[in-house]
Structure formats: structure tokens, C-alpha cells
Amino acid sequence: VSSKYIPINTDLVFHWKLNPNILPSYIENYQDKVSKKTINKKISFIRDSSFKLISLDFARDISKWVGDYGSFAVFDSNKKPLNDWIIVLAIKENVNIEKELGSISGSEIIDESNRQSNKLSTSKTQIISKKINSNNSIYIANDKDIILIASNPKIIYSSIEKLDSKLLNTKKTYKNIQLKDNLKDGLLLLEISPKKILN
Numbered sequence: 001v002s003s004k005y006i007p008i009n010t011d012l013v014f015h016w017k018l019n020p021n022i023l024p025s026y027i028e029n030y031q032d033k034v035s036k037k038t039i040n041k042k043i044s045f046i047r048d049s050s051f052k053l054i055s056l057d058f059a060r061d062i063s064k065w066v067g068d069y070g071s072f073a074v075f076d077s078n079k080k081p082l083n084d085w086i087i088v089l090a091i092k093e094n095v096n097i098e099k100e101l102g103s104i105s106g107s108e109i110i111d112e113s114n115r116q117s118n119k120l121s122t123s124k125t126q127i128i129s130k131k132i133n134s135n136n137s138i139y140i141a142n143d144k145d146i147i148l149i150a151s152n153p154k155i156i157y158s159s160i161e162k163l164d165s166k167l168l169n170t171k172k173t174y175k176n177i178q179l180k181d182n183l184k185d186g187l188l189l190l191e192i193s194p195k196k197i198l199n
Contacts, residue, residue, distance in 0.1 A: 002071040002088035005148060005159040010073040011083075013191040019068045020047055020058070054087070054149065055132035061104050065095040067145070075155075076193075082136075086150040086159065097142050104130055104140070125160050127153050 003015055018026060024043040031039045051058040067090025075084040091097050128140045139153040141160070148156045 002069055002090065002146065004163060005088045005143075005146065006071050006073045006086070007075075007155070007159060007162070009075060010191070011076050011193045011195070013071060013073040015069075015071045015191075017069045020066055020070075021063055023047055054085075054138055054151075055130070056104070056138075056149070062089070065092055065097055065100045065147075066090070067092045082151070084151045084155060086148060086155045088159075089147045089149070091142075091145050091147060097147065101128060101140060101142065101147075104128070125156070127156055129153070 003013075006013055024040040024047070027043050028036045028040040048058045051062060056062060070087065070089045072087045073085060125141050125143060129137045130140065131137045136151070139150050139156055141148045141156045143160050143163075148159060150156050
């Protein structure tokens, strides 16, 4: 489901079908008795550090509502100092996501009139902006049972509008179906652009 939100012009994409909350325990179960606790701590550290890279605290901001699948994509930087990215996370059932998003400290709603004047989108999706330092913010939106977090609000708008337009061609629909069938519980799928493999 999350793969549908990922644009096709990506350099690197991860898709997973395993709740990040249980990832450390899942991997721990495949270790010998001596390594179990060490592996659990290391995997928890990697997961938590990954979210810190986008200025979110996994335990405080994400763990209570995150669901069982997701996608993360990085875009070609086009010679900009930082790459744009988007992460798409499923929401658990029976979660008040507006309340959970409201608890993310320092967040503010992007001004509707400003968005219209910039002609970023015709979507009515509300996007929350969270400043992470003096130069950068992250942007968060709720679309049904999915949360989108990105480095740029235009990425969120275009991802949602692509779905709203219902213009997915057969090839793209087939790709999403194949992705769902091929991704077994606990597995991770990596897609990378041919250009990046050659480089």
C-alpha cells in the first residue's frame, strides 16, 4: 500500500512489511542465546537512530501509532546539498492520529492561503511543518490510514495527487500488486536506480 505513494523518479527505495516496534525482537529470535540481547539493542539503536536523522524520536513520536508496513525513498539531489526524501508509514487501527501528530513538539500547520498562492497543490490535505534547524523543516501529512513525512511539501502533494487522479497505468498497478505478493512478513525490499548501481 505504501509503495503507491512513492514517485517513480527515485534513486533508492526501501519497502518493508514488519512493524518497526517488533523489528528488534523479530531479528533477535533468529540469533543464538548468547547474542539475543546484544542484537536486540543494536537493532533498536539502528531503528531509533534512523528516525533521529529526520529529527523524530521513534519512542515518543512514532512507536504508539506506527503500523505494519512502510516505504522510504531518496530522490536525486540535482546538485543540491541535501537529497529530498519521503517516508510513508502505515497507521495502526483505532489510533487517534490527529492527537498523536499534535504531540510532535514544535509543529505548525502550513498556511492554506500561502499554499494556494504558491500553487503547490490543489489537494485539501493538511500538512504539518516541523522545524528541525534554522535552515530545514520536515513536513507531515495524514492521508487516510497512511502518514507521509518528507523533506519537501511538494513531494507529499504530488504523491497524494497521483493517487487522487486515478491515472495509475497498468504497468504501475501491476508493479504495486507484485510488490505486495513478493514482500513476505518481515522482509525488506530494496529498489535502486540503474544509474546509482553503475556509480
